[in-house]
Amino acid sequence: MTEVWDNITSVQADPSLQVVIGTGLAALLLIAWRPVWRQTRQVVTIAHEGAHGLIALLVGRKLAGIRLHSDTSGVTVSRGKPNGAGMIAVLLAGYPGPALFGLAAAFVLSRGYAVALLWGLLLALLILLLQIRNLFGLWSVVAFGAVVFAVSWWGSEQVQSTFAYLLTWFLLLAAPRAVLELQSSRRHGGGRNSDADQLRRLTGVPAILWVGIFGLITLGCLVLGVLWSDVLPT
Template identity: 50%
Template sequence: MPSPARQAVRFPAEVAPLNAVWNQLTATQVAPPHWLIIVSGVVALAIVSYRPAWHISRGLVTIAHEGGHALVAVLTRRKLQGIRLHSDTSGVTLTRGRPTGPGMIATAAAGYVAPSLLGLGAARLLASGYVTLLLWAVLVLLACMLLMIRNLFGVVSLLVVGGAVFALSWYAPQDVQGVLAHGAVWFLLLGGLRPIIELQSKRRRGRAADSDADQLARLTRLPGTFWVVLFLLVSGAAFASGAYLLMVSGPTA
C-alpha cells in the first residue's frame, strides 16, 4: 500500500467546470482605445442631456436608485417587503422596521447616490479589464432585485434589461462588450447627477414634499437642502473618480 505522502490528490469532477467558469469570468480584456472611451462618454452625456432620450433611459437610473434603497435596508437589517418600478420612471422600495434611527436614515439616504456609486464600482472593474465579470455581476444584482419586484411593469423592466445584458455578455464580440460597457458606466456616472439636480428644482417649486431629502430632514432635523447638497457631493466625487479610472487606467495592448 503506498504511503499517504505518495498518494495523488484528486479533486471532484464537478470542480473543473466551476474553475473554467471562474477563469472565464475573471479573464481580463484590453481596454478600448481612448478615443472610443471618449466617444462613449459623449454619447452617454447626450442621452442624459437630451430630454426625450433621458425620459426613456431614466428608468435604468431608477433601477439603481431603488436597488440602493433595498441593499442598504437589507444590510441594516430592515425587513424588505418589495420594490415597485413605474412606467413614469418613478419607483418605491417598501421596508418594515423602526420608523426612525440609523437604519432608516441610511436606507433613505442610499437611493440618490446609488447610481453614481454603482458606476464608480463598475469603472473600477473596467479599469482592471474585468468586463465579463462586470456584466455577470450586473446580472446577479438584477436577479436578486427581480425576486423583490411587486408589480408587472417592474418585472418586465428587469427582464428586458437583464436580457440585454445577457445577450451582450454571451453573443457580442469582446471589443463591442468593452465599448458598450464603458458607455453604460458613463451613463450611470452622469445619470446619477441629473436626478439630484431635478430633485432640488422640484423642491423649490414645492413638488417634492415626500422626497428622500425631505424624509431625511424629518428624520434628522437637518434641512432637506443639506441632504441634496450631500447627494450632489457624493455623486460628483464618484463621477470624478470614475471618469479618472475610465480614462487613465486599464490594461493596454
C-alpha cells in the same frame, strides 16, 4: 460554459482612448436628449431603488418589495424601526446609489474585467427581480436584463467592453442630473415626500442640505470615475 467562465475570469484588453471618450459622449447624449432621457432614466431608478433595498438588508431591515413606475419613480418598502440610523442610511442611499454603482463599475473596468462586470450586473438584476412587486417594474428589470444578457452572451469582447463603458459612464453622469431634477421638483412645489424631505423629518437637518450631500457624492464619484478611466493625462 467553460468558455464563458474563462471570459468572466480573464482580464480583457484595455479599450482605446477613442472608445472610452466615445462611450462617455454617447452616455451624455442619452442623458441630455430629453426624449431619450425619459426612457433611459428608468435605469437610474432601478439603481436608486436597488441601493435602497441593499442598504435596508445590510442594516437589518426586512425588505418587503420594490415597485418601479412608468413615470420613472419608484418605491422600496422595508419593515423595521421607522427612525434611527438604519432608516437614515436607507434613505441616504437612494440618490447616491447610481453614482456609487457607477464608481464600483469604473473600478472593475480599470482592472480589465469588463465581462465580469456584465455578468455581475446580471446576477444583481436577477436578485432584484425577486423583490419586484408590480408588472411595470417586472418588465423594466427583465428588459434591461435581456439587453445585458444579449451583450454578455453574443457580443464580441470589443462589444462587451464598449457596452460596459457606456453603462458605467451613464450611471456616473446620470446620477448628478437626477439630483438636479429632485431639487427642481422641490423648488416647484413637488417632491415633498422625497428622500431629502423624509431625511429632514427624521433628522431635523434641512432638506436642501441633504440635496447638497447627494450632489457632492454624485459629483465626487464622477470625478473619481474620470480619473480611473484614464481619460485625463497623468
